[in-house]
Amino acid sequence: MWNSEWEYRNQEYLKERYEEKMSGKRPYHPVRKIICKGCGREFYTNIETKKYCLYGLCGNRGYQKELSQKRLEARQDRVCKVCGKVFTPKRSDGIYCSNACRQKAYRQGVTDS
Numbered sequence: 001m002w003n004s005e006w007e008y009r010n011q012e013y014l015k016e017r018y019e020e021k022m023s024g025k026r027p028y029h030p031v032r033k034i035i036c037k038g039c040g041r042e043f044y045t046n047i048e049t050k051k052y053c054l055y056g057l058c059g060n061r062g063y064q065k066e067l068s069q070k071r072l073e074a075r076q077d078r079v080c081k082v083c084g085k086v087f088t089p090k091r092s093d094g095i096y097c098s099n100a101c102r103q104k105a106y107r108q109g110v111t112d113s
């Protein structure tokens, strides 16, 4: 697993890998060039989900925390519309406990909305 701190300290190295990739020497190297969403500068990374040069520096921690909190709340237990069983939805918009219930609901003409 690539480490953000390591990447931050080794930009020169990653830039070289990126240039090699672009010139076709290492076409399968995972390195990418991103523009940091926090400070707007170029950053080289191997991490697929990366958006900031260094998260602790540019990521808005409060916002991210709020987001994951919301996701958590959205996934709290629900009661299945079809069989009445309490379940934890796999998706935040899931309203049926299982595929069987979903199919049953569709057959009965109950929609997700």
Ligand SMILES: [Zn+2]
Pocket: 036, 037, 038, 039, 040, 041, 052, 053, 054, 057, 058
């Ligand atoms: Zn930044």
Ligand SMILES: [Zn+2]
Pocket: 080, 081, 082, 083, 084, 085, 096, 097, 098, 101
């Ligand atoms: Zn059910």
